[in-house]
Amino acid sequence: MPDAPGLELIRGEIEGDHPGAVLATSFDRDQPALVVDPAQILAVLGWLRDAPGQGYRFLSSLHAADYLPAEPRFAVHYELLNRDRVERLRVKALLADPAAGPDSPPADGQLPEIDSCVELFPTANFQEREVYDFFGIVFRGHPDLTRILMPDDYVGWPQRRDFPVGGEPVTFTYNERNYG
Amino acid sequence: MEVERQSLRGKQLRARDMLRGDLEGEELERYIEEKVVMTNFEKMLGWARSNSMFPLTFGLACCAIEAPISIVTARYDLARFGAEALRASPRQADMTILSGRVSIKMAPVVRRLYDQMLEPKWAISMGACSSSGGMFSNYAVVQGADKFMPIDLHIPGCPPRPEAVLYGFTKLQRKIQGNPDQGWRQRYDASGSEEWARGGPRSEPSPEAAAAYEQARGLIRA
Amino acid sequence: MAEAALDTQTELMTINIGPHHPATHGVLRLVVDLEGEVVRDLKPVIGYVHTGIEKSCEDKSYWKVIPFVERMDYVSYFFQMEAFCGAVERLVDLEIPPRARYLRTIFLELNRIHSHLVWLGTTALDLGAISMLWYCFRERDRILDLFEMACGQRMHTRYFQVGGVIEDIPLGFEAKLREFIAEMPVRVGQYEDLLDRNEVFLSRTKGVGIVPRERLLELGVTGPLLRAAGEPWDLRKAFDYLAYPEMDFKIPVGTVGDGYDRYRVRVAEMVESVRIVEQALDGLPDGPFIADDRKYVLPPRSELSTSMESLIHHFKLVTEGYRVEAGEVYYSIESPRGELGCFVLADGSAKPARVHFRDPSFVNLQAFKDMSVGTYVADMIASLGMLDPILGGVDR
Numbered sequence: 001m002p003d004a005p006g007l008e009l010i011r012g013e014i015e016g017d018h019p020g021a022v023l024a025t026s027f028d029r030d031q032p033a034l035v036v037d038p039a040q041i042l043a044v045l046g047w048l049r050d051a052p053g054q055g056y057r058f059l060s061s062l063h064a065a066d067y068l069p070a071e072p073r074f075a076v077h078y079e080l081l082n083r084d085r086v087e088r089l090r091v092k093a094l095l096a097d098p099a100a101g102p103d104s105p106p107a108d109g110q111l112p113e114i115d116s117c118v119e120l121f122p123t124a125n126f127q128e129r130e131v132y133d134f135f136g137i138v139f140r141g142h143p144d145l146t147r148i149l150m151p152d153d154y155v156g157w158p159q160r161r162d163f164p165v166g167g168e169p170v171t172f173t174y175n176e177r178n179y180g
Numbered sequence: 181m182e183v184e185r186q187s188l189r190g191k192q193l194r195a196r197d198m199l200r201g202d203l204e205g206e207e208l209e210r211y212i213e214e215k216v217v218m219t220n221f222e223k224m225l226g227w228a229r230s231n232s233m234f235p236l237t238f239g240l241a242c243c244a245i246e247a248p249i250s251i252v253t254a255r256y257d258l259a260r261f262g263a264e265a266l267r268a269s270p271r272q273a274d275m276t277i278l279s280g281r282v283s284i285k286m287a288p289v290v291r292r293l294y295d296q297m298l299e300p301k302w303a304i305s306m307g308a309c310s311s312s313g314g315m316f317s318n319y320a321v322v323q324g325a326d327k328f329m330p331i332d333l334h335i336p337g338c339p340p341r342p343e344a345v346l347y348g349f350t351k352l353q354r355k356i357q358g359n360p361d362q363g364w365r366q367r368y369d370a371s372g373s374e375e376w377a378r379g380g381p382r383s384e385p386s387p388e389a390a391a392a393y394e395q396a397r398g399l400i401r402a
Numbered sequence: 403m404a405e406a407a408l409d410t411q412t413e414l415m416t417i418n419i420g421p422h423h424p425a426t427h428g429v430l431r432l433v434v435d436l437e438g439e440v441v442r443d444l445k446p447v448i449g450y451v452h453t454g455i456e457k458s459c460e461d462k463s464y465w466k467v468i469p470f471v472e473r474m475d476y477v478s479y480f481f482q483m484e485a486f487c488g489a490v491e492r493l494v495d496l497e498i499p500p501r502a503r504y505l506r507t508i509f510l511e512l513n514r515i516h517s518h519l520v521w522l523g524t525t526a527l528d529l530g531a532i533s534m535l536w537y538c539f540r541e542r543d544r545i546l547d548l549f550e551m552a553c554g555q556r557m558h559t560r561y562f563q564v565g566g567v568i569e570d571i572p573l574g575f576e577a578k579l580r581e582f583i584a585e586m587p588v589r590v591g592q593y594e595d596l597l598d599r600n601e602v603f604l605s606r607t608k609g610v611g612i613v614p615r616e617r618l619l620e621l622g623v624t625g626p627l628l629r630a631a632g633e634p635w636d637l638r639k640a641f642d643y644l645a646y647p648e649m650d651f652k653i654p655v656g657t658v659g660d661g662y663d664r665y666r667v668r669v670a671e672m673v674e675s676v677r678i679v680e681q682a683l684d685g686l687p688d689g690p691f692i693a694d695d696r697k698y699v700l701p702p703r704s705e706l707s708t709s710m711e712s713l714i715h716h717f718k719l720v721t722e723g724y725r726v727e728a729g730e731v732y733y734s735i736e737s738p739r740g741e742l743g744c745f746v747l748a749d750g751s752a753k754p755a756r757v758h759f760r761d762p763s764f765v766n767l768q769a770f771k772d773m774s775v776g777t778y779v780a781d782m783i784a785s786l787g788m789l790d791p792i793l794g795g796v797d798r
Contacts, residue, residue, distance in 0.1 A: 028729050029492055029731055030492075059622060060622070060732075060734065060741060061734075061745065061758075061760035063758045065745075065758070066756065067747075086641065122622075123622025123765055125768055148448060149797055151285045158320070158457055159456060164319070165317075165454075165461050166319030166320070167313065167318045168317060240429060240450075241428070241453075241473075241793075245476065245557065246557070249523075250542075250543075253539035254539070280451065286450040289421055293422055316454065316455070316458060318458045320457075321453055321454065339557055
């Protein structure tokens with residue numbers, strides 16, 4: 001992995017080309033991560049992939065996490081891998097939930113949006129669909145953004161933290177009979 | 181019932197009487213009982229059906245590796261029960277083993293496949309996930325295939341060993357032959373907690389069992 | 403009337419294959435546009451065995467997550483356990499003892515052989531070489547006997563825990579494993595004899611499903627599919643984890659990337675795995691099989707009756723579980739199908755806030771369209787076999 005000073009160097013170089021793109025860096029448990037402004041995510045990913053000396057051409061994984069109750073709530077993670085130097089780098093884009101508010105039910109068009117990186121990394125196709133399916137994050141420019149694992153007519157974004165796990169409680173007749 | 185042991189000479193004399201038409205009444209009946217296997221049509225049908233089942237190749241998830249794949253292999257041979265002809269088409273199959281978790285997307289497909297099977301048909305729910313949702317008590321798994329289709333036999337386990345599946349299979353065979361086996365309930369005299377199979381000659385519950393069942397039902401519904 | 407004859411050459415027919423179909427490896431549904439027998443477009447529809455495992459894991463303490471994640475890719479269950487346990491070990495910065503590393507390596511490689519045997523049996527069945535199923539599953543049953551001996555269960559053994567393995571291997575395990583090691587290469591030789599020069603098998607796999615290497619890398623494909631196309635990328639060699647740095651093994655790499663190469667790569671991997679198991683068994687160090695840190699690892703049961711502190715640790719670990727400081731980690735290993743990555747987000751409580759698995763079958767499935775468009779339907783089925791998707795991992 002690029003070590004901590006290497007990470008700062010990368011940040012500096014990105015800042016040179018795309019000012020304001022990198023919001024923060026973190027080097028937690030030997031894993032470098034760049035927190036990036038979602039509006040410039042394609043620029044950063046493209047730079048990491050194509051800039052000479054960087055070469056993070058393999059997208060290992062694209063997934064999202066819900067940091068509720070922290071704000072901004074959603075983060076889309078891009079795990080990049082440089083196979084020549086065998087180095088991993090994580091890029092995080094934090095998205096706020098536009099539907100959040102004291103009394104706003106999520107309506108259509110109130111989903112967090114970010115640009116799709118399918119052009120840069122075709123492997124993101126299914127993975128972005130999965131993120132959309134489970135978190136409701138819309139990837140602008142994705143060729144076919146539909147639900148992939150849940151049934152097509154499912155309502156709700158299952159892996160958000162405020163979505164209930166579901167299932168049924170087990171009814172034990174002994175408990176019901178004796179303890180009401 | 182005691183069988184009279186007859187000497188060879190006695191048998192020859194009886195055979196001679198039979199040929200002459202001299203055996204009558206009770207002697208004739210006993211002679212025929214000893215010589216001819218008598219059964220009623222139901223039993224024979226049950227015996228034939230249970231020993232030549234055509235399972236549907238239907239694997240959903242992990243249990244699919246244990247059955248249908250592992251029980252047809254040489255160690256846990258399903259062929260010795262007559263059920264080696266696994267059919268891919270539900271129209272040609274008469275038993276389906278639901279091996280694996282039934283997700284909400286798959287449930288209508290399973291139901292449709294079950295509907296496409298022709299009568300008589302049986303369904304075995306193999307493993308904890310298809311019997312009751314298993315360890316996955318969440319939004320995506322149907323909590324037991326019982327919720328949308330009739331299941332004749334549940335096999336517990338996660339995944340059940342192939343031997344357990346075969347034991348369940350023999351129980352299904354007994355059930356088809358009209359002799360549903362209540363198993364451990366009889367052994368441990370767990371009266372008052374039985375649930376009974378519907379139909380068949382010995383399927384009437386005892387009055388205590390019926391009362392207990394109604395009471396339990398009432399509690400769950402309330 | 404007669405003038406309105408259909409131009410049957412260019413009309414596309416859309417057929418639906420699955421989700422219940424004898425030739426799919428699990429409940430995969432394919433919507434295929436056919437022109438005659440040639441596949442023009444292919445859309446995989448998945449989700450039929452989606453179990454919500456990732457969401458369920460958020461509701462369980464860390465050690466209860468282990469049986470859940472095992473059941474994703476249900477043929478290579480040890481790998482999922484290793485991915486999750488390894489990720490949590492990185493989160494809590496826990497070092498596992500050398501014996502545990504070697505034991506984990508042994509079981510992982512046995513699971514790799516098991517997964518390839520299941521693949522070989524079912525794929526040969528799909529292609530028509532039906533008797534391979536019985537031979538492969540005969541060996542598979544021997545591996546499962548070994549698992550049962552050490553872990554208590556044939557599949558989904560819950561053997562790896564955070565900090566090491568749950569129990570040491572029993573007496574007699576080593577002898578039985580050595581028997582297996584001695585016999586396995588002979589059996590693999592038998593499989594090769596059956597299939598390697600079989601004309602039908604060759605004509606069904608040679609030149610079928612070729613995708614160029616760069617395209618595979620773009621699509622994120624890893625594992626034997628990538629290695630068959632000529633790219634020597636294997637996470638066991640690239641990243642040092644467990645006991646792999648101390649093992650001497652080769653990575654089989656193909657040339658063309660067709661079905662035959664994929665078959666050869668996997669069969670060669672089986673032989674290499676046997677070598678790894680043998681080396682790990684020879685070099686198995688003595689010592690504890692699980693880490694000593696009582697904050698994360700259950701104390702041995704013999705201590706529970708004598709030490710009050712052990713009892714308290716045990717109680718805490720079993721009821722609430724250990725708390726992990728906030729942080730996130732992504733840890734990936736080489737599973738039989740490719741890069742299996744586990745992302746764990748901890749928020750300071752005893753339950754993970756997010757567990758996500760980057761499953762190799764899910765990502766490799768994107769290459770299926772590239773492999774099949776322009777080929778015949780029968781070639782598509784052969785490619786599907788060689789792709790080796792396990793739908794439990796695809797759908798999670």
